[in-house]
């Protein structure tokens with residue numbers, strides 16, 4: 071709630087800029103509609119985790135001014151996510167998102183949605199300038215948004231080349247390729263970025279001083295496996311979860327997604343099973359989908375997932391223990407393990 | 423030629439980053455193809471004008487190291503242009519660009535082109551960081567790219583809302599709206615940005631010291647009318663130029679473009695002529711296009727253009743004379759009027 075209250079502040083600052091540029095009222099109204107439709111309707115996990123991480127680092131609740139600044143960075147991550155989702159849905163030809171039509175399918179929007187996604191990205195730098203210009207951390211904030219956006223676009227590219235919606239070729243798939251896509255397309259912006267933003271805001275230098283541990287590297291080393299684990303859960307739940315559980319109908323199989331499940335099955339299946347997967351995966355046909363699911367069952371995807379989950383949990387727990395709980399230069403923040411365990415606990419054995 | 427030689431350096435740095443991230447070879451090859459297809463094939467006016475402006479400001483030819491840095495900024499403007507054109511062509515459903523198929527229409531590309539345009543934009547910040555990180559002007563460079571990109575996206579939005587390709591409504595058009603679109607969508611990034619980048623690189627402070635003239639404001643006040651004049655020429659040549667002259671067939675009338683010509687005709691026409699324009703503009707029909715051109719002739723668009731051109735030339739000449747020819751703080755650059763007259767002379771009475 072406190073986090074959500076910052077959204078209208080940010081949105082109204084963006085709309086005020088449009089007014090200050092004497093944009094026509096029609097454009098102001100349209101932009102407002104685009105922002106309200108695409109930015110605030112998600113689970114806000116990524117945005118909230120910026121604020122939560124700053125609170126854990128500082129070890130206390132935030133005063134209103136610093137809360138607003140942390141929340142602006144949180145919303146900037148939500149804007150980044152909206153930018154990726156609006157354009158991804160166009161590229162994938164998707165129909166719905168968060169239970170409503172994808173933005174590009176809304177009346178009078180269409181391919182203007184491409185430019186809307188560019189504006190969502192551009193808005194990040196407007197928000198960050200408005201709230202951080204002059205701060206010692208300002209340049210580091212800009213650079214991490216550049217870097218992480220670019221990484222995510224790299225991940226999107228390998229995903230699009232590996233699993234085009236209309237051209238099934240399972241030879242392109244592998245668990246290794248899956249891992250690469252997941253790390254670049256999802257883990258970096260969803261897990262590393264929120265924590266790194268919080269650390270930057272708390273004054274942790276992005277280049278470690280001589281003799282000091284590289285805290286961003288430690289964070290990355292925990293958060294990338296965490297993000298990978300999260301996405302593998304997402305892939306597994308898409309296959310195994312009921313619509314009541316996951317709030318949607320899984321479509322990864324019919325959509326030719328390069329999911330952990332198909333890659334696991336490809337690594338385990340016989341030549342006969344492989345032939346069926348080749349002709350049945352990525353087809354808009356319920357019978358084909360059922361054949362794929364049958365093979366997932368036969369090769370033991372469920373058992374593999376259980377093993378994977380236990381191993382991921384134990385591995386990440388060890389990585390967290392290795393993080394040095396160091397202070398920032400000002401001495402008013404500590405890189406507590408709780409930063410990472412709070413993520414892990416939210417995720418471990420989740421079923422939705 | 424010297425400018426063109428910098429492109430492969432920039433491209434290879436971008437590809438090396440992909441390799442350093444262990445991107446699959448397929449993605450590296452694809453990215454290279456996208457860069458080579460979309461970035462270097464234009465007239466390079468915008469990119470060259472960064473280098474030319476730095477040379478005029480410094481009043482001497484550039485040594486190799488500073489030439490390369492100026493050229494990297496020039497190429498960054500060309501990347502920005504490519505980013506806009508690749509996405510604009512998708513939104514407009516265009517067929518060809520620079521005499522070849524639009525990128526999204528190339529085999530095996532399709533809507534991946536959306537992500538390719540995002541990578542073209544992201545590449546700007548990679549190039550600028552690689553060549554300017556640590557320079558006193560680095561932050562100003564980042565901010566101006568943010569600002570100008572956002573302005574251009576605002577201009578694109580009002581263009582898309584004013585002149586959707588498929589829904590003709592001339593009531594939305596006006597010379598005032600035309601001006602707004604032209605300034606935001608074209609003039610700022612094509613004319614102001616290259617000069618501002620050169621000034622930033624030469625150390626002109628983006629916030630004027632007390633008592634000093636705001637040189638960026640002066641530059642803006644000349645370059646926005648210049649960009650407007652350039653685009654009005656472009657609009658006029660699209661209507662009046664022969665294919666031999668302009669190297670393409672004008673399609674603004676059939677494409678429902680919010681061009682200077684239609685807005686001038688709307689301001690001058692009778693009710694009868696207006697009725698014909700309403701039913702004939704923006705139609706994929708040569709007879710309708712001919713009727714529009716006939717009315718352009720009847721209301722005297724050509725004479726208006728001649729008057730406009732003379733007035734623009736005189737007005738801009740006066741604005742240039744008003745610019746204070748001040749030095750940068752280091753005293754090794756002067757804001758010579760030649761920065762602006764060289765643009766005006768290239769443009770005045772051009773017929774292609």
Ligand SMILES: [Mg+2]
Pocket residue numbers: 158159162164
């Ligand atoms: Mg998708």
Ligand SMILES: [Mg+2]
Pocket residue numbers: 158161162229
């Ligand atoms: Mg996708």
Ligand SMILES: [Mg+2]
Pocket residue numbers: 304305308
């Ligand atoms: Mg999923």
Ligand SMILES: [Mg+2]
Pocket residue numbers: 510511514516
């Ligand atoms: Mg176009």
Ligand SMILES: [Mg+2]
Pocket residue numbers: 510513514581
């Ligand atoms: Mg357009």
Ligand SMILES: [Mg+2]
Pocket residue numbers: 656657660
């Ligand atoms: Mg034109």
